[in-house]
Amino acid sequence: MPAKIWKDEEVSLDPIREEVIAVIGYGSQGRAQALNMKDSGLKVVVGLRKGSKSWGLAEKEGVRVLTVGEAVKEATIVHILIPDMVQSKVYKDEIEPNLKEGMALSFAHGAAIHWGWIEPPAEVDVIMVAPKGPGPLVRELYLEGFGVPSLVAVEQDYTKRAWDRVLGMAKAIGSTRPGVIKTTFKEEVETDWFGEQVDLCGGVTSMIKAAFETLVDAGYQPEVAYFECLHELKLIVDLIHRKGLSGMYEAVSETAKYGGLTRGDRVIGPASRAAMKAILKEIQSGKFAREWIEAYEKEGKESFEKYIRELKEHQIEKVGERLRKLMWRD
Numbered sequence: 001m002p003a004k005i006w007k008d009e010e011v012s013l014d015p016i017r018e019e020v021i022a023v024i025g026y027g028s029q030g031r032a033q034a035l036n037m038k039d040s041g042l043k044v045v046v047g048l049r050k051g052s053k054s055w056g057l058a059e060k061e062g063v064r065v066l067t068v069g070e071a072v073k074e075a076t077i078v079h080i081l082i083p084d085m086v087q088s089k090v091y092k093d094e095i096e097p098n099l100k101e102g103m104a105l106s107f108a109h110g111a112a113i114h115w116g117w118i119e120p121p122a123e124v125d126v127i128m129v130a131p132k133g134p135g136p137l138v139r140e141l142y143l144e145g146f147g148v149p150s151l152v153a154v155e156q157d158y159t160k161r162a163w164d165r166v167l168g169m170a171k172a173i174g175s176t177r178p179g180v181i182k183t184t185f186k187e188e189v190e191t192d193w194f195g196e197q198v199d200l201c202g203g204v205t206s207m208i209k210a211a212f213e214t215l216v217d218a219g220y221q222p223e224v225a226y227f228e229c230l231h232e233l234k235l236i237v238d239l240i241h242r243k244g245l246s247g248m249y250e251a252v253s254e255t256a257k258y259g260g261l262t263r264g265d266r267v268i269g270p271a272s273r274a275a276m277k278a279i280l281k282e283i284q285s286g287k288f289a290r291e292w293i294e295a296y297e298k299e300g301k302e303s304f305e306k307y308i309r310e311l312k313e314h315q316i317e318k319v320g321e322r323l324r325k326l327m328w329r330d
Contacts, residue, residue, distance in 0.1 A: 004182035006152075006167060011176045013040065015161065016168035021106075022047050022075035024068055024090070025082035026054035028135030029108055033081065033173050034063055036142045040172035047071030047078075047094075072098040077165060079106040085296045088117040099124060102158070104165050109192065110185035113155055115289045126156035127166040130188055131175060138173060147174025151183040193283050198276045205311075207267075208233065212316045222319045230320065 023034040024047045031054075038044045046058045047068035058065045072078050072095050080087055080095070091112075099105075104125035105118075112118040113126060120126050131138050133148035141147050150170050154162040170180045196202065208230050215225035239248040249257050282288045295303035311317065 005179045006170075006176055006182075007179050008171065008176040011167045011171045013042070013168050013171055015164035016042065016077070016172075019043065019076045019165070019168075020045060020074055021077045021079055021169070022071035024048075024071070024078060024080045024095070026052070026058045026063075026065075027081070029131070029138065030054075030081040030135070031058070031061075032135035032139035032142075033079070033108075033131075034058070035061060035139060036173040037169065038063060039142070042172050045071045045074055068094040069098055075103065077104040077106055077169070079108075079169070080112075081108055084109065084111050084117075085293075087112045091118045096121075104159075104162065106166070106169065107185075110153070110187075110189035111193075111289070114185045114189045115286065117293075120156065122156075123158050124156070125154070125158050125162040125165060127162050127169075128153040128155070128185060128188065129166055129170045129173070129175065129180075130183075130192075131173065142174035145177075147177040149178045150175035150180045151188050152180045153183050153185050153188060155185045190280075190283050193288065194276075194280050197279055197283075197288075204233075209314060209316060216315065222315060223323060226316060226319045226323055230316065231323070 020043045021037060022045050023030050023037075026034065026046050026048060030046070034044050034046055045064045045066055047070070048055050048058070048065055050067055055065050066074070068090060078095060078099075080091070082090060095105075099121060101123040102125075104127055105120050107113065107126075107128045108130050110128055110130070113120070113128075128151070130151040130153075131148045132150060133141075138148045150173070152166050152170050154166060156162070167176070167180070170176055211229040212222075212225045215229065216222050236248060236252075239251050243251065249261065252260075279288075
């Protein structure tokens, strides 16, 4: 059965025009969504901690800023756009004590609710609008009269107005212009983490490194290997993004067509598929969530920064840094 998709003409802002939306956080997504909703005519206040570097920026950009607790007191919808690993503490300390019956807790990612890091009271709505693009793009496309698609979900509909609320917010940030897709908190977080780990971040970087190392170990110049295994990937991804997988093949050479179509499944073969299934099971069971919580509580950002330092020392990064200076001026 096809997914439920709402388009711009099907959604109205009227049901939430009198709501006060407290955007908690003014980072990449917080800034973009707060400004888009404000420009769409909604009542927006930003909640930040005292001394936040973002406080002055938000005020300069015309957004009213309060502490998190003060913003929640004024709000009817609390839109939490701070990192997953700090949401629980901020919720317990500053959001939960100021919640009132009939308010809505809103998220851009399903983790905190799905894994129970936040346990909202029964008398509030729990909703999600998750843009499928980074904050700067959410803002850029909105200003161009378009938008980034979003996933939308309702976990708890106490007021029976939760869908009006989440769809109105999606429209206000520009997402109904391309379209928003109905999902659940469970589906969003499990598929999001799976994509990050096996494809978008983990899988693609490991594939690039392995391909680069294979050519260099065989005696080819690192600079040539960099272009073939990393630089040109953007050209292919852009084609896939615009035309799909088969459309990409229609745009490349006949040799690339035959080689890719007959060899690709040897690279991503049974062993890779088995690893993907194992990773998905770790996500579904909560094993990865528990591991991530434990690592963050023990090491904080060092839990991933140590891997980034190691990556920066890889030969492909040294070669790439030199070559990128030849191609980019910024």
